[in-house]
Amino acid sequence: MISSAVKNPELIRESSKKFGKEKIVVAIDGKKNPPGNNIPYLEVVIKGGNESTGIDVVDWARKVEELGAGEILLTSKDADGTKDGYDLEMTRAVAQAVNIPVIASGGAGKLEHLYQAVVIGKASAVLAASIFHFREISILQAKQYLKERNVTVKM
Numbered sequence: 001m002i003s004s005a006v007k008n009p010e011l012i013r014e015s016s017k018k019f020g021k022e023k024i025v026v027a028i029d030g031k032k033n034p035p036g037n038n039i040p041y042l043e044v045v046i047k048g049g050n051e052s053t054g055i056d057v058v059d060w061a062r063k064v065e066e067l068g069a070g071e072i073l074l075t076s077k078d079a080d081g082t083k084d085g086y087d088l089e090m091t092r093a094v095a096q097a098v099n100i101p102v103i104a105s106g107g108a109g110k111l112e113h114l115y116q117a118v119v120i121g122k123a124s125a126v127l128a129a130s131i132f133h134f135r136e137i138s139i140l141q142a143k144q145y146l147k148e149r150n151v152t153v154k155m
Contacts (some may be wrong), residue, residue: 003046010067012024015068027072028094088117111137
């Protein structure tokens with residue numbers, strides 16, 4: 001739906017009206033561009049990150065909230081799959097710009113990254129895949145680690 005929502009933003013409004021805001025999660029894929037160009041520094045990308053849109057990530061996040069999104073799933077295509085940590089700058093920029101939960105995605109490689117996404121990136125939640133799929137960290141370990149650091153988790 002990432003590409004669909006960008007190409008047809010009214011889809012968000014229609015879905016929100018039909019199903020309720022609390023059921024609408026809009027995925028936003030973003031990447032960083034070199035500063036000083038005529039394109040946004042934090043840019044929305046579609047088609048798996050292969051197509052630029054010229055849309056600023058923060059502006060788009062505000063727009064999807066206005067259209068009725070209940071949450072945002074934000075993936076940094078630069079960090080995704082690297083295991084070097086989430087893009088905290090992008091996550092924080094979006095989380096501070098909207099009043100709906102932001103789920104950080106892309107880049108988790110160790111427990112500290114999960115904590116950083118919530119504390120530094122201001123994410124409401126985190127998504128991690130590789131570390132769990134390859135059994136490098138268990139879900140229970142992640143929850144315990146975050147709980148020990150006073151991050152609210154469902155056990």
